[in-house]
Amino acid sequence: EDFLATVAEKSHGAALRGDYASADAQYVVQQDWAAYTEEEHALWRRLYQRQMALLPGRACNEFIEALQGLNAADGIPQFEATSKKLEAATGWTIVAVPGLIPELTFFDHLANRRFPVTVWLRKPEEFNYIVEPDVFHDFFGHVPLLFNPVFADYMQRYGQGGLKAMQLGGLDQLARLYWYTVEFGLINTPEGLRIYGAGILSSGGEVEYCLTPGTTSRHIHLDIKRCLNTLYKIDTYQETYFVINSFDELFEGTAPDFTPYYEELKSKTPYPANSLLDGETELLPG
Ligand code: HBI
Ligand code: FE
Numbered sequence: 593e594d595f596l597a598t599v600a601e602k603s604h605g606a607a608l609r610g611d612y613a614s615a616d617a618q619y620v621v622q623q624d625w626a627a628y629t630e631e632e633h634a635l636w637r638r639l640y641q642r643q644m645a646l647l648p649g650r651a652c653n654e655f656i657e658a659l660q661g662l663n664a665a666d667g668i669p670q671f672e673a674t675s676k677k678l679e680a681a682t683g684w685t686i687v688a689v690p691g692l693i694p695e696l697t698f699f700d701h702l703a704n705r706r707f708p709v710t711v712w713l714r715k716p717e718e719f720n721y722i723v724e725p726d727v728f729h730d731f732f733g734h735v736p737l738l739f740n741p742v743f744a745d746y747m748q749r750y751g752q753g754g755l756k757a758m759q760l761g762g763l764d765q766l767a768r769l770y771w772y773t774v775e776f777g778l779i780n781t782p783e784g785l786r787i788y789g790a791g792i793l794s795s796g797g798e799v800e801y802c803l804t805p806g807t808t809s810r811h812i813h814l815d816i817k818r819c820l821n822t823l824y825k826i827d828t829y830q831e832t833y834f835v836i837n838s839f840d841e842l843f844e845g846t847a848p849d850f851t852p853y854y855e856e857l858k859s860k861t862p863y864p865a866n867s868l869l870d871g872e873t874e875l876l877p878g
Contacts, residue, residue: 608690608691608692608724609691609712609724610689610690610691610692610710610711610712611690612690612691614690615689615690618687618697618700618701619689619690619693619694619697619708620687620688620689620708621688621689621690621711622688623670623671623672623688623711624711625668625670625671628667628668628713631716632668632713633666633667633668635713635714635716635719636667636668636713636727636728637665637666637667638719639719639728639732640664640665640728640732641665642796643732643793643794643796643799644665646796646799646800647787647793647799649783650786650787650799650800650803651786651787651788651793651799652779652781652786652787652788653781653786654736654737654739654740654743654788654839655736655737655787655788655793656736658736658737658739658740659732659736661677661739662674662677662735662736664731664732668713668727669731671686671688671709671731674686674731674735678735678738678739681739681741682705682738682739682740682741682744683705683744684705684706684707684738684744684747685705685706685707686706686707686709686731686735687701687706687707687708687709688708688709688710688711689708689709689710689711690710690711690712691710691712691724691725692724692725693708695754695758695763696755696758698751698754699751699752699754699755699758700751700755701751702747702748702750702751702752702754703748703751703752703754703755704748704751705744705747705748707730707734707735707738707747708730709727709730709731709734709735710724710725710726710727710729710730711727712726712727713726713727713728714726714728719796720796720797728794729790729791729794730790732793732794733790733791733793733794734774734790737788737790740839742839742840742842742843743788743839743842743843745843746773746839746842746843746846747774749843749846750766750769750770750774750846753766753846753850754766756850757850757854760850760851760854761854761858762820762850762851762853762854762857765820765821765850765853765854765857766820766850768819768820768821768822768823768824769816769819769820769846771791771824772814772819772822772824772830772832772833772834773789773814773819773834773836773842774789774790775789775790775791775792776789776791776792776802776824776830776833776834777789777814777833777834777835777836777842778802778803778811778833778834778835778836779835779836779837779838779839780835780836780837780875785803785811785835785875785876787799787802787803788839797829798829798830801829802829802830802833803876805876805877808831808866809829809830809831809832809833809866810831810832810833810866810867810868810874811832811833811835811874811875811876812832812833812834812835812868812872812873812874812875813834813835813836813837813872813873813875814834814835814836814841814842814845816845816846816853817853817856817857818863818869819834820850820853820854820857821857821860821862821863822862822863822865822867823862823863823864823865824865825865830865831864831865831866832865832866832867835875
């Protein structure tokens with residue numbers, strides 16, 4: 593099928609791992625929680641404990657507090673229970689998916705305040721690194737911040753923007769904003785820089801790396817248009833981290849119509865992943 597071929601290409605030729613045969617038209621499946629093995633629950637607990645030891649003083653408070661309310665330490669959670677809590681808090685729900693899904697479907701879920709969570713868990717030998725999102729990345733990394741009303745609104749607006757970008761030919765640009773905010777974003781707080789990006793929060797190594805002074809990575813304040821025009825690395829730690837001052841700032845930054853941004857950027861060469869432009873200040877100096 594067309595989508596599976598595209599994704600296989602994006603994931604360096606590797607086939608997708610999930611069971612797509614049982615998915616509906618929106619790529620939604622049943623979680624089938626009873627089918628997880630005791631080994632899988634044990635692996636989840638190890639992943640959870642490793643991350644929790646790293647997150648105090650590094651993850652933003654909004655994430656840590658919401659995560660603690662989910663009681664997800666003891667094993668792979670049942671999506672249904674969290675989905676009910678989430679719906680009461682911000683109107684978002686969780687839908688189970690077999691893995692990566694087509695962009696149009698992904699954006700449509702977000703635009704309707706549904707977050708797609710992959711059902712399968714990585715193998716023990718993938719404890720430190722995995723290419724495709726699994727249930728640990730999707731649930732542990734993404735779900736807690738959906739309890740924050742402003743971030744929840746940002747995610748919905750991102751989905752709406754994605755549907756628009758597909759028509760405007762701005763998808764490469766908009767995907768960079770998702771990458772540098774939802775996946776790898778940092779936030780400035782009175783206590784210092786903190787992590788809110790799910791790709792960092794679910795990673796063993798990058799939690800420490802991204803806040804360590806003296807690395808070759810840049811930490812610069814998020815400018816949306818600049819971010820839309822910045823390439824990113826998918827198989828190394830990030831070379832640039834974009835920092836926001838608040839979730840309100842992030843949400844307000846996506847209020848404008850991006851059509852003129854896409855127009856302007858079409859004729860421009862994107863910035864390399866590790867670039868510092870005139871007038872930019874590094875927020876975590878080496
Ligand atoms: N599907 N399940 C899943 N999770 C994603 O994060 C995802 C996806 N499909 C498309 C996609 N992400 C990207 O194209 C967007 O980040 C732009
Ligand atoms: Fe993700």
